[in-house]
Amino acid sequence: MPPKNSNFVTYSKNVFIPVTNVCRNRCGYCGFRREPGQPDARLMKSGEITHVLENGVKAGCTEALFTFGEYAEEVPVYREWLKEVGYSSTLEYLLFLCETAIDIGILPHTNAGILTRSELKALKPLNASMGLMLESTATLDAHKDCPGKLSEIRLDMIREAGRLKIPYTTGLLVGIGEKREDRIESLEAIAGLHREYEHIQEVIIQNFVPKPGTPMQNFPEPTAEEMIDTILLARQILPPDVAVQVAPNLIDPKALIAKGVTDLGGISPLTIDWINPEAEWPDVKDLQEKLGHILLRERLPIYPQYVKRGWYSARIGGLVRQLSDREGYRKLP
Ligand SMILES: O=c1nc2n(C[C@H](O)[C@H](O)[C@H](O)CO)c3cc(O)ccc3cc-2c(=O)[nH]1
Ligand SMILES: C[C@H]1O[C@@H](n2cnc3c(N)ncnc32)[C@H](O)[C@@H]1O
Numbered sequence: 001m002p003p004k005n006s007n008f009v010t011y012s013k014n015v016f017i018p019v020t021n022v023c024r025n026r027c028g029y030c031g032f033r034r035e036p037g038q039p040d041a042r043l044m045k046s047g048e049i050t051h052v053l054e055n056g057v058k059a060g061c062t063e064a065l066f067t068f069g070e071y072a073e074e075v076p077v078y079r080e081w082l083k084e085v086g087y088s089s090t091l092e093y094l095l096f097l098c099e100t101a102i103d104i105g106i107l108p109h110t111n112a113g114i115l116t117r118s119e120l121k122a123l124k125p126l127n128a129s130m131g132l133m134l135e136s137t138a139t140l141d142a143h144k145d146c147p148g149k150l151s152e153i154r155l156d157m158i159r160e161a162g163r164l165k166i167p168y169t170t171g172l173l174v175g176i177g178e179k180r181e182d183r184i185e186s187l188e189a190i191a192g193l194h195r196e197y198e199h200i201q202e203v204i205i206q207n208f209v210p211k212p213g214t215p216m217q218n219f220p221e222p223t224a225e226e227m228i229d230t231i232l233l234a235r236q237i238l239p240p241d242v243a244v245q246v247a248p249n250l251i252d253p254k255a256l257i258a259k260g261v262t263d264l265g266g267i268s269p270l271t272i273d274w275i276n277p278e279a280e281w282p283d284v285k286d287l288q289e290k291l292g293h294i295l296l297r298e299r300l301p302i303y304p305q306y307v308k309r310g311w312y313s314a315r316i317g318g319l320v321r322q323l324s325d326r327e328g329y330r331k332l333p
């Protein structure tokens, strides 16, 4: 079967908000997390966040990507910081941030690690979509100090998101010690959940990039062949309505589009990729030139099929319709 949408690829125009880099996990590959004592460990203040959201809207961005270390509340000093900003829980603060984003005119996409069913339920009406990387179903050394990276727990959360009809983003982190069979198993697990709940809008095939100062700083990156193979597997295993995403700041997407990549994720004109801060976003015009006949099309953080099915709340409905009607989105299938 030829890859879907082979004549165009989509992306979303976003701002990346690293709300907190305090985290209960210690992934071997992560350069985002900070120890609570480090000088740049932080919880962003709402004024700072509002400023980024406003500039995002001015720059034409439609997505506010709220990213968190997982369950930072397990870290005592973080609870003090929360009190200082006037909130008693991360959820309460995040709900406020989502409300603020919607009022300003930008759609939230939350990627906060593990959340409970009740947290997901509270966040659903205020998010266009949400996400959690499965990473891998394999038991890996990279995750040895990470209670939240047990694949059963991640799969359970992705299932809950499906029950709640939340348009969802998940994916694999490729090259963290897993084998090809593990990638197949991971993709099959995601495909199974999508067959049951139909909520997976995109699967990110993210290539591991070593970060200095982390336990995996000298670990080899996945090879180009492994990435191509994983994209081909994703296209074979995932149902055709699921987008396959790579990050254009981490890997040259051109050859991968021919193998089945249909989306390039969030591209920000304003903020850096806080998870891969060394990897600059390509300029959209330059990227379009490089892609030649493959057209780059902007999308919202909620894919069109979920807009059609009405998988969004009344609270964001006005904004979803207003942004969907904007020039450039109208021709989306
Ligand atoms: O800039 C990034 N965006 C990341 N995003 C954002 C993503 O590319 C877009 O926000 C989605 O495509 C929604 O439009 C993630 C979103 C998730 O739900 C889960 C994981 C990621 C991972 C990254 C990432 O490493 N870097
Ligand atoms: C938000 C997502 O970012 C990804 N992530 C975390 N660290 C790295 C890295 N060194 N290289 C690439 N992706 C990474 C993980 O897959 C996480 O779930």
Ligand code: SF4
Pocket (backbone or CB within 6 Å): 023, 024, 025, 026, 027, 030, 031, 032, 033, 068, 069, 070, 113, 148
């Ligand atoms: S990848 Fe996410 S869960 Fe893992 S240490 Fe980094 S912030 Fe925490």
